Amino acid sequence: MQTAYFSGGCFWCVEAIFQRIVGIIKLTSGYCNGNTSNPTYQDICLGVTGHAEVVKIEFDEFKISFKVLLDIFFEIHNPTTLNQQGNDRGTQYRSAIFYINNKQQLQAINMINLMSDNIVTQVTKLDCFYPAEDYHQNYFNNNLSKPYCQMLIRPKLDKYFSQ
Structure with missing residues (x-):
């Protein structure tokens, strides 16, 4: 089993897509690489902790590669907008x-180098990870009827999986 950590805007959207990918074993929404210990969602929303909303992806490397995860990651969010995805704004x-290792670092940098000059995606060593509160886990599947899920997450799922 391998692990990857991606930040591509709201973790609910990222999680919802990766949940439907063959080879994914477990997903955990959380916060990483900030300057406070055990942050809460309220702390993160203030934008002063330095943490990113991330999805920790545990995957079977014999069923899906880190490179394929990178391909999906770059397809499901806009890597050219600094500190913003849609209406969600902030670091x-x-x-x-x-x-988490040199191989992941090199694969990420190599992929970015093949893309547009406008890519703002950071490639940073994982320093710390804190799981988000329970109500953030499996958010889309547990809240299908909520407006955010219907207006933002569902269209992203439909767009990605209709290709």
């Missing part, structure tokens, strides 16, 4: 890949 919504 907690930055585009970032938090690597």
Whole structure:
């Protein structure tokens, strides 16, 4: 089993797509690489902790590669907007890949180098990870009828999986 950490805006959207990918074993929404210990969602929303909203992805490397995860990651969010995805604004919504080894770092950098010059995605070593509160886990599946899920997450799922 391998692990990847991606920040591509609101973790609910990122989680909802990766939940439907073959080879994913477990997902955990959370916060990483900030300057406070055990942050809460309220702390993160203030935009002063330095943490990013991330999804920790545990995957079976024999069924899906880190490179394929990178392909999906870059397809499901806008890597050219600094600290913003749609209406979500702030450093907690930055585009970032938090690597855990040199191989992940090199693969991420190589992929970015093949893309547009406008990419603002950070490639940073994972320093710390804190799981988000329970109500953030499996958010879309547990809240299908909520407006955010219907207006933002459902269209992203439909767009990605209709290709």
